Amino acid sequence: MATIKVPEQKVILCGEYGVGKSSIFRRFTNNTFVTATDRQSTLGLDHFDKVYKVTERDIRLQLWDTGGMERVASVTSSYYKFAEAAILVFALDNPTSFHILSQHLLDIVTYAENAKIFLCGNKLDLVNQVPQVSDADIDAFCEQCHNLISKTYKTSCKTGEGIEEMLSDIATQLVQTNRSKLELQSMEAHGFKVSNTEEPSEDSCLC
DSSP, rough: OOOOOOEEEEEEEEETTTTHHHHHHHHHHHSSSOOOTOOOOSSOOEEEEEEEEEETEEEEEEEEEEETGGGGGGHHHHHHHHHHEEEEEOOOOOOOOHHHHHHHHHHHHHHHOOOOEEEEEEEEGGGGOSSSSSSHHHHHHHHHTTEEEEEEEOTTTTTOOHHHHHHHHHHHHHHHHTHHHHHHHHHHHTTTOOOOOOOOOTTTOOO
């Protein structure tokens, strides 16, 4: 029996260093949180796959993280290549990380022009300590982006709040958007071919 290939969708994390991209990635991979003091400093792109079931269809999200590369060099265009979705991350307690989002948005539309873009305000657990990026700020930014932002989320990597819900929702939206493409991928995985099975009749002309 042939193995059914699960369609794969590349999702990239974008944003300033320190907003929690790697923490989102860590929650996605093994549902853990590491404090800044305990975190080992690593450099290098990383990715991890997870399968989601959306309306009886399996879809494999391949989440990519910069691994802190943006600290020492520009993230190359290959990071964005073939991305079906991009999660634009900022920290709710860091207005600077929010105000620079336009530059990261420009990189996405330049190097991953077909990607759906999602906005994620991280560090929701710090909201009680007077949030410095308000809902009005977020709404104004989305309006300025002229419908480039598909949806916004608020998450906390420390508590895990909103992380799985965000990624599951992104998987659902990708299935809805790319339904025809995903069905074609499944057909190709099955080796689906159309062939003429009719036998020529004895009276037919073979000349």
